Amino acid sequence: MKKKVAQKVLGLSASVLLAGSFSLANAETIKIAIAGPQTGDVAQYGDMQVIGAEMAVEQINAAGGVNGDKLEAIRYDDACEPKQAVAVANKIVNDGIKFVVGHLCSGSTQPASDVYEDEGILVITPASTSPEITQRGYTMIFRTIGLDSHQGPTAGRFIAETIKPSNVAVIHDKQQYGEGIATAVKKTLEEKGVNVALFEGVNKGDKDFSPLIAKLQKEKIDFVYYGGYHPELGQMLRQASEKGFDAKFMGPEGVGNKDISQIAGEASEGLLVTLPPAFDQRPENQDLVKAFKAKSQDPSGAFVMTSYTAVKVIADAIAGTDSQETDAIQDYLRSNTFTTPMGKISFDDKGDLKGFDFEVYTWHADGSKSTVN
Amino acid sequence: MLEVTLYFLQQLINGITIGSTYALIAIGYTMVYGIIGMINFAHGEVYMIGTYIAFMAITGLAMLGIDFLPIVFAVALISSMLVSSTFGLAIERVAYRPLRGGNRLIPLISAIGMSFFLQNYVRISQGARDIAMPSVVTGGWNFGPEDGFQASVSYMQIIIFVVTVISMTALTLFINRSRLGRACRATAQDLKMAGLLGINTNNVIAATFVIGAALAAVAGTLLGMYYGVANAYIGFIAGLKAFTAAVLGGIGSLPGAMLGGLILGIAESMTAAYFSTEYKDVVSFGLLVLILLFKPTGILGKPEVEKI
Numbered sequence: 001m002k003k004k005v006a007q008k009v010l011g012l013s014a015s016v017l018l019a020g021s022f023s024l025a026n027a028e029t030i031k032i033a034i035a036g037p038q039t040g041d042v043a044q045y046g047d048m049q050v051i052g053a054e055m056a057v058e059q060i061n062a063a064g065g066v067n068g069d070k071l072e073a074i075r076y077d078d079a080c081e082p083k084q085a086v087a088v089a090n091k092i093v094n095d096g097i098k099f100v101v102g103h104l105c106s107g108s109t110q111p112a113s114d115v116y117e118d119e120g121i122l123v124i125t126p127a128s129t130s131p132e133i134t135q136r137g138y139t140m141i142f143r144t145i146g147l148d149s150h151q152g153p154t155a156g157r158f159i160a161e162t163i164k165p166s167n168v169a170v171i172h173d174k175q176q177y178g179e180g181i182a183t184a185v186k187k188t189l190e191e192k193g194v195n196v197a198l199f200e201g202v203n204k205g206d207k208d209f210s211p212l213i214a215k216l217q218k219e220k221i222d223f224v225y226y227g228g229y230h231p232e233l234g235q236m237l238r239q240a241s242e243k244g245f246d247a248k249f250m251g252p253e254g255v256g257n258k259d260i261s262q263i264a265g266e267a268s269e270g271l272l273v274t275l276p277p278a279f280d281q282r283p284e285n286q287d288l289v290k291a292f293k294a295k296s297q298d299p300s301g302a303f304v305m306t307s308y309t310a311v312k313v314i315a316d317a318i319a320g321t322d323s324q325e326t327d328a329i330q331d332y333l334r335s336n337t338f339t340t341p342m343g344k345i346s347f348d349d350k351g352d353l354k355g356f357d358f359e360v361y362t363w364h365a366d367g368s369k370s371t372v373n
Numbered sequence: 374m375l376e377v378t379l380y381f382l383q384q385l386i387n388g389i390t391i392g393s394t395y396a397l398i399a400i401g402y403t404m405v406y407g408i409i410g411m412i413n414f415a416h417g418e419v420y421m422i423g424t425y426i427a428f429m430a431i432t433g434l435a436m437l438g439i440d441f442l443p444i445v446f447a448v449a450l451i452s453s454m455l456v457s458s459t460f461g462l463a464i465e466r467v468a469y470r471p472l473r474g475g476n477r478l479i480p481l482i483s484a485i486g487m488s489f490f491l492q493n494y495v496r497i498s499q500g501a502r503d504i505a506m507p508s509v510v511t512g513g514w515n516f517g518p519e520d521g522f523q524a525s526v527s528y529m530q531i532i533i534f535v536v537t538v539i540s541m542t543a544l545t546l547f548i549n550r551s552r553l554g555r556a557c558r559a560t561a562q563d564l565k566m567a568g569l570l571g572i573n574t575n576n577v578i579a580a581t582f583v584i585g586a587a588l589a590a591v592a593g594t595l596l597g598m599y600y601g602v603a604n605a606y607i608g609f610i611a612g613l614k615a616f617t618a619a620v621l622g623g624i625g626s627l628p629g630a631m632l633g634g635l636i637l638g639i640a641e642s643m644t645a646a647y648f649s650t651e652y653k654d655v656v657s658f659g660l661l662v663l664i665l666l667f668k669p670t671g672i673l674g675k676p677e678v679e680k681i
Contacts, residue, residue, distance in 0.1 A: 208387075
């Protein structure tokens with residue numbers, strides 16, 4: 001009996017020792033917060049971000065880390081809610097983390113970046129496309145994605161020049177991202193002389209769009225652009241096909257996600273989406289794509305490569321400046337060119353990518369996409 | 374002219390469809406209030422659970438290779454009613470019965486706690502992601518000129534409407550004709566007196582929770598099949614709308630809940646039709662404020678004398 005107790009005590013102290021040494025090793029890591037929606041109705045985008053960022057951390061660590069230090073990714077969940085995003089930002093500050101890859105939704109990134117700017121925490125968002133985010137003179141915020149002020153015109157030009165519809169409706173979800181891009185699309189369409197017959201907001205989280213669809217039918221709309229995320233557009237597509245409303249629909253990268261096909265089924269066939277270029281199709285990224293496939297992860301998500309890139313440039317900048325001072329790093333980011341899965345990239349003074357363009361894809365009912373010719 | 378009429382008709386149909394599901398959920402609020410004078414804040418969660426169970430039943434049957442619609446629908450409806458009723462009963466047992474007779478605020482708070490518990494319970498057990506299901510019922514009828522605006526009713530909308538009418542009729546018959554229904558009405562009039570006259574009021578109260586939950590499950594099944602999406606939080610907004618409908622129609626009154634639901638649904642769809650979709654909540658809640666200003670008991674509510 002006594003022996004058993006002694007054994008237990010020994011085992012316990014051994015495990016305490018182990019735990020102690022483990023936390024000692026941990027103290028050497030460079031922590032990167034991955035902040036985005038891990039729950040809620042757009043959590044699929046959070047998945048893309050997490051697999052992209054964690055793959056980058058894994059590969060950088062496997063190659064010896066950054067100047068000998070290992071990276072460590074820590075997930076934070078903002079559920080794409082502005083309020084929770086600020087709470088997450090404060091938690092990241094309290095946890096003493098200096099680098100953030102996130103947030104995803106523009107509505108979350110904007111309020112959270114106020115906190116980061118005050119605290120000198122470097123943020124790279126792999127997904128927020130609202131132009132305003134980088135237009136406030138902040139030094140700590142960068143993005144590895146394009147802007148709605150580019151994406152909107154890309155979509156608008158495509159509609160005006162390729163589709164040539166006679167009556168367009170532009171619908172949005174009244175959120176920073178959705179309304180922003182819808183306004184940009186409307187502006188381009190009007191400049192091109194396309195008739196925007198209806199410009200209207202819906203409530204985020206709404207499920208019943210039958211009154212709206214009847215209205216679209218009455219206005220003889222033959223093309224609908226929706227600025228927002230997939231849960232609402234999915235419902236619209238589903239209810240439109242039930243009502244026999246056969247106009248073409250188009251949306252920004254916030255709708256391009258396999259879930260829209262689950263919600264809308266066959267009705268999602270032929271939906272047009274503007275997305276970041278399919279970096280996973282590029283020949284130079286095939287090794288990386290294989291690494292994702294080996295973990296049965298999907299590298300084709302719109303934000304996987306942008307998140308990978310965000311981590312990569314942080315690591316490169318830390319290595320390049322040989323410091324973890326965010327002030328030196330933001331300088332380094334603005335003045336250097338980085339080799340990433342997105343190609344050679346560099347940032348302008350505002351923190352936006354130079355020369356990033358969205359492309360138009362056709363979405364299919366099985367959740368795949370193909371380029372529009 | 375024809376187009377204007379058809380458009381109005383179309384929006385009326387849309388409004389009635391959504392309104393009738395509000396009414397189904399509203400019944401649960403109004404019945405509980407009518408009898409014990411308290412709001413069951415966990416009622417929206419029962420609706421959400423109903424949707425989840427219906428999804429499970431439909432996917433389960435699909436896996437077994439059964440896709441004959443009447444069977445799928447009946448199984449989904451019955452299983453979701455059964456499970457939700459059990460939840461309704463449990464809510465009454467856990468959050469209401471032990472606290473009955475005390476301060477009226479206490480059960481209110483325990484019901485809110487129950488609502489949080491159920492949301493998070495579903496979130497943990499079923500995952501935080503939205504679940505989606507393809508349409509089970511597709512297609513519909515169109516009427517109107519071939520080349521102009523056509524009004525349309527989808528088969529799912531017809532099912533929603535018909536099932537609601539059947540449920541409402543069954544409930545009205547049950548309350549007016551059956552023994553337990555009579556006991557319900559007696560208890561609603563005077564709980565203490567009903568007890569003195571030999572009615573087991575505990576059972577009656579439990580029965581109202583069960584009936585309310587079963588109707589919420591009907592709404593959950595119908596709307597689940599209509600929208601094809603669910604998550605652990607859909608109960609909140611649905612509960613809020615249904616509660617509004619119940620208050621609008623006069624809380625405590627069954628016909629009031631039905632009327633309130635329809636008015637709310639039609640007001641929403643007409644706002645979306647003739648003004649803008651973004652204002653539909655503004656109008657429906659504005660309507661509630663107006664009605665409460667001029668008739669504080671709601672449209673069909675009777676002034677309470679001293680029950681509070």
